Amino acid sequence: MAKILVVDDAAFMRLRAAKLLVEAGHQVLEAENGRLAVEIYLRERPDCVLMDITMPEMDGLEALAEIRAKDPHARIAMLTAMGQQAIVMDAIKRGARDFVVKPFAPDRVLAAVNKLLAA
């Protein structure tokens, strides 16, 4: 069982991801924007993070960079509707280990989590 932080501004998406992860035996923390994600990450030190990109307050790419700056070993995958090459490259450059484009198949998210946890 791992502790996973799900970051998404849409309550619906957090619920969907949480259901999937809890059913796979994990513990789930939630944040609704990048700023809260950084706070919760530093306080709770989850095993990995699934991070949306387009969010109010602080977007996911900024939050990714900020978390990685404070914890270079942070294991973060992007889970976002934006799949443009330039954005994927930017996220990888900032330290994202995987990139899942919505709408996602449940297996794809679980595979991303397993990959993060194995790293």
Next chain:
Amino acid sequence: MTLTESPSLLVAGIGEMVMSSSPDAHLVAYGLGSCIALAVWDPRIKVGGLAHFMLPNGPANNSSPVKFIDTGLDTFLQAMEAKGAVLTRSSFKAAGAAAMLTVGGGLAIGKRNAEMMESALAERGLTITATSLGGNAGRTVQLEVSDGRFLIKSLSSVTEL
């Protein structure tokens, strides 16, 4: 929708104005968001007009005579005078200028429309009698030519100015 088939219902589409002196006429502008409607009514001769303005300022426009407040207001007021309205005794009621979409940041045109309407009328020595401006709800407005009542309908309420 049956109402629109009635000849007494005159619709001011976006950028358009309608006028009437017929006692059974209803002048309507549907679904105002950031746009602003101005209703003018002369109580003496019972002539009314409704203009559906879009933006604060820009050049005079032939296809949409009241697209811009600064250049279209005179077009509208002159058309009302041509119908016999005397502006100094007329009522001026304005509605609309809401802010529907907030995420873009650049779409706050409603507030500028409201400010421009007030200052453009003041410059001409005219004062707004009543307003229903701003907020974040859309409005459909209706001017009753018979008695000058100005009805404001949103999805949740109907009010009268």
Next chain:
Amino acid sequence: MTLTLSEAGQNAVAGTFGRAMKRAGEALGSMSGQVIEVQTPQLKRCTAAEVLTMAGGPESVVLAVYVGIFGSLQGHALLLFSPADAHRLAQILLAGLLGPGELPMEESTDVLAYDELELSALQEAGNVTISAFLNELGMHLHEPVQPTPPQVVIEMAGAVLDAVLLDLVSDADQVLAAKTTFSEGGRAIDGTLFVLPRADSLRVLLDALGAFGI
């Protein structure tokens, strides 16, 4: 609006927008688990009043998900549903996520009343659909096309669309409007996708398509 599109230029944009709208329909289908038919997208120049007519008239009540587009290409995107269709889509999206008794009332007496989770589901459906459109456009561009966070509004179509139209017509009489309809196989859910680009920002796309100046 400084750019006047040639017919060939407009056809090139129409082709790309059409493919992007098909992708958007596929994304909505995949998210909802429904078979979504995408009506042949159209791209045309029209007046503000014509756009309102295309949306069902200014007084028709819609549930709209709005996404602003910025970055290498700018404009506005809206996914519109009738209030009843929006409820049906929300039910489909939420089915299986909530336990028994937790699902919002299927037959609400007020068709304009949505529960927060329903709104979130619909907002996310709009986000995913419009992002899929942008992802396809982005295939042709070096710099990304960015969406704003989505905003969901239940309103008269005129009220939702006028701010967007005002942004586009301040120095032009016409706007470029792309539209398609998504229909769920059983016709229980129809959605309309509008994309209204700033015409002067299309140059980057025309350059990328090799269609600028033709």
